[in-house]
Amino acid sequence: MKICGVICEYNPFHNGHKYMLDRAREQSGCDFLVCVMSGNFTQRGEPAVSDKFSRAEYAVRGGADAVIELPAAFAVSPAELFAKGGVKLLSSIPDFTALAFGAESGTAQSFAATARALSEESRELKAAVKEKLKTGLSPVRARAEALEQISPPEVDMDLLNSPNNILGIEYQKALFQFECGAQILPIPRVGAGYTDTKQYADYSSAAAIRKAAEDKKYRFIRRNVPEYVFRDVKNFTSPALYEKIAVYSVMSKPASELKKIADCTEGLENRIQALAKDNPDYGALIEKITTKRYISSRIRRIFAASVLNITEELIRQSLKNKLYLKILAVNREKAADILAALKKSQFPLIARRSDLAELSKTAQALIEKDFQANEVYQLATGKKFNDNAMRLV
Template sequence: MNILGVVVEYNPFHHGHAFHLEASKEKTKADLTVAVMSGSFLQRGEPAVLSSYERAAVAARMGVDLVFELPYAFAVQSADRFAEGAVKLLKAAGATAVCFGSEQGSIDPFLYQADLEKTHQAQLHTLLHKNLGAGMSFPSAYAKAAASLSPDHSLDVKQPNNILGLHYVKAAQRLQLEAATIQRRAAGYHDVEPTDARIASATSIRHMLTSKRIGEAQAYMPDDSAASVTEQLQQTGVLPIWETYYSLLQYRILTASPEDLAATAECREGIEHRLKAAVFEPDFASFIKHVKTKRYTRTSLQRLCTHILTNTSKTEIKDTFENEPPLHLLAATERGRKHLRTLRQRDIHPTVKGSSQWKTDPLSASAYDVHQLAFPTHSRSSAFKQFARMV
């Protein structure tokens, strides 16, 4: 049985995601599709516009048979740890192949680069630390080190989906899963405005939504996804973005000592003092601009801010990494539920009820509750009692 595994965020689900999903199924000849999806906060340190359960329900209606949550400790992380946790979960869920979208579009350069870095691991490590010592950000330092190993290599690791894809391939090789990739179409990852009549990046769709261009944004999403966004806006008037949480972040920074901030996950090199100095900036965008340095990318700062907001320490992240990530079910189709029975026969028991996640993955459960603070009080009581969606 061919079981396709995909790693997704669907923030929100759009036509480009639908293309990737169908093309991945075709490429891997999938009989069943399993997704691992970021929960309340995402890899780039941003809040999800819809709850994890709602995004998973959309995914199931669009053709994903099982959707599991990528635990917070792996989801709000650098590419290597994000990929490692996601692929581990796909393997545990029975996936036989992982297929990802990339700017590259061909799997061969990924396989070549993965083999090159494995063969020259010590050299890559030396080059990386030399570049970091010169004051470069980690992504830039890594890209330069990788290029130095093979000046004529064809994989551009400066591209965000290529770098994620490379780590998916490395993890898949370690776990003996097939790896495949689909060429991203029409929209660039960071595009703020759409350049195509049908496909736009999630970044540009979120920009349209927060700019009150709802109808324009809906044109780039399947009906199910557009309806979920519209319903949330009608019921709550809220589409979570960082500005929504900025006052809560300010409170956390103001009431924490520099030592407490330094103990937060991803806080390093004295950045806690810059956080304190910038805390009275009028909005989140200004705050990030004030804190940013050459060594700290905007993405890494957003992840740090997420960990501050959720009060997540370095110790808690480390302890989580030492255990196998749990399978927390968010949504399932009828075909997916049949596959769940085979997982139970392998002594893997996916967590279903939202409240029971506190026992198996307290960081994710806590992050979900923090995420809900963006919404009016009247909408939270039902949101705090979530079950996996059966589609």
């Protein structure tokens, strides 16, 4: 049996995602297609436009056989930890043979060679990155420029300039780390790029669709998402209340607590708190904190981790310990077979509250953050859902 995995957010699920799932199934020749999806908070560091069960249902309707929740602690983390969390869950499944993702360029071979070179950083590369950081660049940009300066022959430089490609490299690095033999499967993106907010005829980005929803451009959205997603567009969540909660969270915490959050380094906790005192508006505060070195997505993730009390230590410990597979949605017709395949995992399946008794101490601490994320999401959006049962679609 072969399982193809996809690590995703689907915020919201759109035509490009459906295209990618179709190509992943076709090119992997898999028996089952399993998504590991961010829950109610995404890697942007903000609440998802629809709750995790709705998005999981759309993914199954769009071609997935099952959707597993990526724990909130990984979902609001930098790309490296986001990728490691998703790959760790998939790697626990014996029949996991391929990891598909949307890519701007590159082949499986070029991703593997580049990832291996970055996993085995030379002394020269480390020194070059350190010098680039001193100029005020973000860690991602500093590494890219250092590599461009050194130009190792095994590194495909084109892979370092696009968000999905950078994430693909992190997926391959994680597969190496967990000694997983699954092959990566880069699927060429169609239509808009990841951060492209331009409106295309039928393959626009999730960012463009979210912006169009704010502007009530429903005709455009209808061309870019499946009908079952479009029916939910007018119910997309407003981040307004969450933003107030987030600002209060970073204002009220001691700087020593903010410092425990992943990526809150180099005194960034002091900068956040100093600026928060005079900038109570979320958007204005993010803009004030943002610099060439501290990009806005990094700041938003720190805010989300603060709200959910997620520390880097919890994430690091979780990567060393046995976790869990929390099932959000399953294809009804394939449920028996896919659940049987997932039960072969080294990690327990969580499909109902009673399954929590099987969890290790670290896994219990991790899933508590998922529950907390649900509570904050429901408080901030006014939407209620039952978190104790998966959906049969």
